């Protein structure tokens with residue numbers, strides 16, 4: 001598209017929501033790894049209606065769409081993403097409401113807020129997920145988990161949108177939660193309802209605090225740019241496999257597999273997405289050659 005001054009005009013001009021769309025938005029700062037290129041288009045819709053309009057518009061123009069949450073499970077390639085990236089960071093997508101033992105939560109809410117809310121009203125079942133960064137949407141997408149269980153176990157249903165903006169509702173069995181993944185690829189997760197159990201607030205708070213201390217001791221300090229590259233295979237831990245392959249502390253350029261917690265990638269100053277990809281490839285092929293185990297990616301790569 002070209003305007004009268006000869007410059008290419010935005011495909012969102014005149015759409016009614018052009019004020020919420022930005023172009024060539026750097027994505028690195030929105031991710032925990034702090035690296036990677038820009039999104040061709042980026043939007044933070046302020047209502048569900050606006051989100052649906054953006055999805056429909058992108059679908060009609062053939063512009064691919066992806067959702068970003070807290071960016072704690074995301075590597076963006078150097079080239080960035082040639083499409084629309086949407087963030088559900090507006091208050092319209094982060095409401096939390098309680099009816100009896102059920103909590104309904106918008107998927108833009110931080111997982112930590114949901115857990116604190118549940119514990120604060122004496123509802124147990126999510127507190128073991130304390131310390132996992134990111135949003136509820138991101139947690140559902142990768143079925144966030146700890147040794148004490150996963151988020152999918154507590155989900156009753158989720159409200160979703162297709163990439164063309166059509167609404168769908170799915171009960172938990174149709175969300176296909178599995179280790180490190182769900183059946184939610186290609187869908188926008190809007191909100192969901194959790195079934196929890198009444199419990200003593202003080203007991204829940206103590207449990208959450210203890211789990212938080214354990215979690216912090218088992219990961220790099222949270223000020224570090226880091227991410228979990230691999231899913232733990234069913235019978236062993238990815239960290240042990242990396243260690244067996246002699247890759248504890250291994251690096252490519254400024255990117256390293258942590259020496260203390262080998263299933264964490266650390267991006268030091270000067271790190272690039274290409275270095276992360278090279279280190280991931282090296283770890284996967286070394287572990288496979290040595291053990292025959294094919295590591296599966298936990299990190300989403302755009």
Ligand SMILES: Cc1cc2nc3c(=O)[nH]c(=O)nc-3n(C[C@H](O)[C@H](O)[C@H](O)COP(=O)(O)OP(=O)(O)OC[C@H]3O[C@@H](n4cnc5c(N)ncnc54)[C@H](O)[C@@H]3O)c2cc1C
Nearest residue numbers: 067069070071072073074134135137138139141144145189
């Ligand atoms: C220090 C650290 C500790 C961690 N500990 C754990 C842990 O104990 N257990 C664990 O399971 N994970 C852990 N993770 C990984 C990560 O925090 C989780 O996967 C988290 O749930 C990702 O959420 P996010 O909002 O940051 O997702 P993002 O990184 O923003 O996105 C990840 C994927 O989810 C999709 N997505 C996000 N929101 C939506 C939405 N509303 N609709 C559709 N798709 C969406 C994105 O498109 C992308 O494909 C850890 C990561 C770090 C850095």
